[in-house]
Amino acid sequence: MTEPSGETAPEAPEDVAHEDGAPSAGPEEETTGPEETTGPEGNASGPEEETAGGEDGKAAGEAAPELSEAQAELAAQRELRARIEARKAEKSGPVAGGTKLSGTAADLLAAVRAVEGGSASGSAFFEAAPEPPAAPGPREAVRPPAPAVPVPVPAVAPAPAPVVAPAPTAGALAGVREVLARGGAPEALASRTAAALGERAAEALTEDPWRLLAVSGVRPEQADGFARALLGGACGPDDPRRTVALTVWLLDRAALQGHTALTVDEVRAGLAGHGVPDPEQAVETAVSEGAVLLFQEEEVPEGEAPEDPEEDPDGSGEETGAGDDGPSEPPLLGLDRYALAEESLAEGLARLVRTVTPEEWDGGELERAVGGHGLVLHTGGEAARAEPSALAAAARERGLRTLVTVHAPERLDAAERAAGTAVPLAALLSGTAGPGRDEEGALALDLLVVLDAPQLDVETGALLVEALPDGCRLVLSGDPDVLGAAGPGAVFADALAARVCPRVASRRPDPGPLGELVSGIGIGELNQVEAPGKEVVIVPVRDAGEAVHRTVQLVADSVPRAFGLSPEDTRVITVGHGGSAGTRALNAALKQRLNPGPGRFGGYDPGDRVAYAPVPGRTVAGTVLGADAEGLRLRTADGEVVVAKERVESALRHGWALTAHQAAGDRWPAVVAVLPGDAAGGLSRPWVYTAFGRAERHLSVVHGVDQALPRAVAEVLAPARTTRLRPLLTGLLAVPDEE
Incomplete structure (x- = not known):
């Protein structure tokens, strides 16, 4: 393979991919969600939060008390x-x-x-x-x-x-x-x-x-x-x-890693690590005072496990094990915030399953499944996104009120957005886009198709399902191999594991060398692929300094010259915010090359690419337009927004370089994945799959981790999240409704 500049690059290791849900590498790195830990947001999608420093409790920054x-x-x-x-x-x-x-x-x-x-x-x-x-x-x-x-609702x-x-x-x-x-x-x-x-x-x-x-x-x-x-x-x-x-x-810290609960033993161990003499008594005190909730999930009796709608939905030949005989779930501790969200989400999904009127629909496997069920799960890669879109078009022809919603507004088709048939998820939940609502506050829909469903955290999922009326059909579609939601919960994975509804696996492969590479990573194989059009290029580096230098060269010169793209069409993806080649170091170098300036607006200048977190768990790409008395003005896919000056430090970062969690759900014509030597500990199969899969036309891998990359693809899976949604769903839907 050759680098886009035309220079011959040394051949890469036999396999080239890797992923991670673990903390990113680098001594300075702060993690968010399963990948980085930034603060109360608990997400890897937004700027990292500065923590109180040192023993003296010194803190950087001061949150604005006014309503943002x-x-x-x-x-x-x-x-x-x-x-x-x-x-x-x-x-x-x-x-x-x-x-x-x-x-x-x-x-x-x-x-x-x-x-x-x-x-x-x-x-x-x-x-x-x-x-x-x-x-x-x-x-x-x-x-x-x-x-x-009740007040009549406009269109x-x-x-x-x-x-x-x-x-x-x-x-x-x-x-x-x-x-x-x-x-x-x-x-x-x-x-x-x-x-x-x-x-x-x-x-x-x-x-x-x-x-x-x-x-x-x-x-x-x-x-x-x-x-x-x-x-x-x-x-x-x-x-x-x-x-x-x-x-x-x-428990708050666990939520930053994606958990909605922890086992009692894990909490006791954590308390012992902070010098609590009697962790068992400490847990009992916290429960008795109502600070935390104790859960013991009910074991589904033998013979009452939900029937699997299909034997092998993903063609893997493997069963998830849901409903198998085995030890009961260990007792869990959780905060009421996530307990309420998970119970509400489980009850809402069960309501949709039970209130839909089954119908015989003609068409493919997905259409037939949706016709007969209130909840359907659809899995597949990038090419498979066409299937739920075709389903939505067919449903509209049947006269059903149908809407498609996506995680990243940049992924919306311009024509569909203009027609109102597809909207960003955040806009749908806030009421700024989408259908009208009935007198009870429910969305006026007969079918909702959610793309990028793995990016749903439990609270967002609960809000969405609560807004759907009885009898509405819900399709959750996405790629189960990508990194999960930035916030706590594993909505899509838990729903798949519960096996309480039809699961339709797409057989449509992603095309080209990039599709072949990413598909192999999904099954744990990092294969060399033929890339006659320089679709995949390996750029070996010896240290983090060289990694930063070559990354800037690729974004500013090599990729634009080879593919006729502008630097705006390329995104850099790295393991974490900290470290010698994390997002902070890379963004500083990219700004100096692509848009130098004094940073007179809180460190930003007009023309800077930024990653803006309007709410926890959601990242919006934007460009700085300027600043005025109200704050920093950005241009985003949703239009022009203003970030109050008090929130600039906590909600904004430069956005030429992102983490994989920030990039999940979006794609760009070209991607540069940066893997310096100190990133080896942060790699995993889901991380590599997500980062490499963000590229549409070209992927450059700045490679400095040697054999750690193929090992991670073959052996390192994302850490499991402790959640309650799967047992709640199996408990609710294990026995058919008798009414």
């Missing part, structure tokens, strides 16, 4: 969800949850149901007072009551009015600063602390200094030092306030 556009979008989604919850509460009752609890755990589940019905608050542990918190965030449940009188429903919460008052901020100063914590934490703990944050910290762990970026050792400074000898490692806060913190 991202918070407004989340609040709008919560209001819609509240209307749907009210509608569900008026019906005969929810479908059984499939859990088996006793004693305190049963009482806690009853409390969860009360929260779900709107009769109780779900934030008992972190609520400092009955007043609403200062600014609704991703960990808060804002559930306003449904309107008393295209506008986004629900956001719930505006007051910013912390000057007095509240002054009180927080005073308490932080007494505890030796930096003043920069004041706004974030007030936003996390509410108007009475100062009183809350005085009573329980470990509540500082609720502030993003604060680590346990920093909270311990703060508590010692405030309490002196009145605190110790077994202080119940400390053990409860640590239990919640461990």
